[in-house]
Amino acid sequence: MTDTFGRAHTYLRISLTERCNLRCTYCMPEEGVLLSPKSNLMTYEEIYYIAKTFVNQGVTKIRLTGGEPLIRKDIPIILEKLSSLPVELSITTNAVIVEKFIDTLKVNGIQSINVSLDSLDKEKFKQITRRNDFEKVYKNILLLVKNGFKVKINTVLIKGFNDNEIIDLVQFTKDLPVTIRFIEFMPFDGNKWDMKKMVSYDEIMKKLNSFYSEKLIERLEDAPNDTSKNYRIKDYKGTFAVISSVTNPFCDSCNRLRLTANGQLKNCLFSATESDLLTTLRAGKPIEPIIEKALQAKFKVRGGMDTLEKLKQPKLHSNNRSMITIGG
Ligand code: SAM
Numbered sequence: 001m002t003d004t005f006g007r008a009h010t011y012l013r014i015s016l017t018e019r020c021n022l023r024c025t026y027c028m029p030e031e032g033v034l035l036s037p038k039s040n041l042m043t044y045e046e047i048y049y050i051a052k053t054f055v056n057q058g059v060t061k062i063r064l065t066g067g068e069p070l071i072r073k074d075i076p077i078i079l080e081k082l083s084s085l086p087v088e089l090s091i092t093t094n095a096v097i098v099e100k101f102i103d104t105l106k107v108n109g110i111q112s113i114n115v116s117l118d119s120l121d122k123e124k125f126k127q128i129t130r131r132n133d134f135e136k137v138y139k140n141i142l143l144l145v146k147n148g149f150k151v152k153i154n155t156v157l158i159k160g161f162n163d164n165e166i167i168d169l170v171q172f173t174k175d176l177p178v179t180i181r182f183i184e185f186m187p188f189d190g191n192k193w194d195m196k197k198m199v200s201y202d203e204i205m206k207k208l209n210s211f212y213s214e215k216l217i218e219r220l221e222d223a224p225n226d227t228s229k230n231y232r233i234k235d236y237k238g239t240f241a242v243i244s245s246v247t248n249p250f251c252d253s254c255n256r257l258r259l260t261a262n263g264q265l266k267n268c269l270f271s272a273t274e275s276d277l278l279t280t281l282r283a284g285k286p287i288e289p290i291i292e293k294a295l296q297a298k299f300k301v302r303g304g305m306d307t308l309e310k311l312k313q314p315k316l317h318s319n320n321r322s323m324i325t326i327g328g
C-alpha cells in the first residue's frame with residue numbers, strides 16, 4: 001500500500017469506541033461529543049474482516065485505541081480474533097481498568113502497551129481528565145511493568161499546567177523501565193487548542209538540558225517510522241521521547257492509516273476527509289478499491305496543513321473530528 005509520495009503503509013490503528021471513562025480536556029469538548037448510533041459502529045466480526053483485508057494488503061502492525069478500548073464489552077473476542085492475524089498487535093489505554101485484562105492481554109500476545117498519564121499530581125490529573133482516577137492509573141502502570149509489558153507513557157504537555165513536571169516525569173524513568181513520551185498538544189475539533197498552550201520539542205529539550213548535564217542525555221537511535229525522538233538519561237532504566245507533530249512533523253516516514261469506530265478510513269490524523277468502509281462492506285461490495293483511493297489521496301504533510309500558519313487556523317480544525325472519535 002504505497003501512496004503517491006512513495007510511503008508504504010504497514011500500520012493500522014483501529015478505534016474500538018467513541019466512548020471513554022475519562023474526559024481529557026485536550027481530547028474532547030466539555031459538553032461531550034455526538035456519539036454514533038450503536039448500529040453504525042463496527043461489530044467485532046466487521047472489525048476482524050476489515051483488519052484481515054488490510055493485512056492482506058500489507059499491514060503488519062495493528063494498534064487498538066479509542067476512546068477507551070478496554071470499555072468495549074467484547075474486547076476479549078476482538079483481541080482473540082485479531083491475534084489470529086499475522087500482525088504485531090498492541091493497544092493504547094488510559095489504564096483505569098487495565099488490571100482486569102492482564103491475562104487476556106498476555107494470552108493474546110500483546111507485549112507493548114501505551115498508557116496516557118499527564119501528571120504525577122493527583123489534583124492535576126483530576127483537572128485534566130475530569131475524573132479522580134490517578135491512583136488506579138499509577139498502580140496499574142506499575143502492575144503492567146511487573147507483568148513484563150513494554151510500557152510507553154504518553155504525556156500531553158500544556159504550558160503553565162504540567163510543563164513544570166517534565167523533570168519529575170523523566171526522573172520516573174530512573175528506576176522504572178518505561179518510556180515517557182512527551183507529546184506536543186495538537187489541535188482537534190472542540191479542544192480549545194492554542195499555539196501558546198503548546199510546549200514545543202525545543203522547549204522540552206531546553207528544560208532538560210538545563211537540569212541534566214549535556215553528557216548525561218544520550219540520544220538513542222529511533223526505530224524506522226518512529227514518530228518520536230528518543231533519549232535516555234545515562235544509567236536510567238527507562239527512556240524518554242518527544243513526539244513533535246506540531247513543530248517538527250514526521251510525515252515523510254508516515255506508514256499509518258486509521259479506522260474509526262464507525263468504520264471510516266482516515267488516511268491521516270489531520271485529514272478532513274474520510275472513506276466509508278463500513279457502508280461499503282455492509283452493502284456486500286469490496287472495500288479494497290476504497291482503501292486504494294484513500295491512500296492515493298493522502299497529502300504529503302498533516303492532511304494538507306503543511307505550514308504552521310495553516311495549522312493555526314481554527315476553521316481547519318473543525319473540519320476534523322475530536323480526537324476521542326478519531327483514535328489517537
Ligand atoms: N483512551 C486511550 C488513552 O488515553 O490512551 C486511547 C485513546 S487517546 C485518544 C490516544 C492518545 O491520544 C492519548 O495518549 C492522548 O494523550 C492522545 N491525545 C488526545 N488528544 C490529544 C491532543 N490534542 N494532542 C496530543 N495528543 C492527544
Ligand code: SF4
Nearest residue numbers: 020022024027067094
Ligand atoms: Fe479518553 Fe484517552 Fe481521550 Fe483521555 S485521551 S478522554 S482517556 S480517549
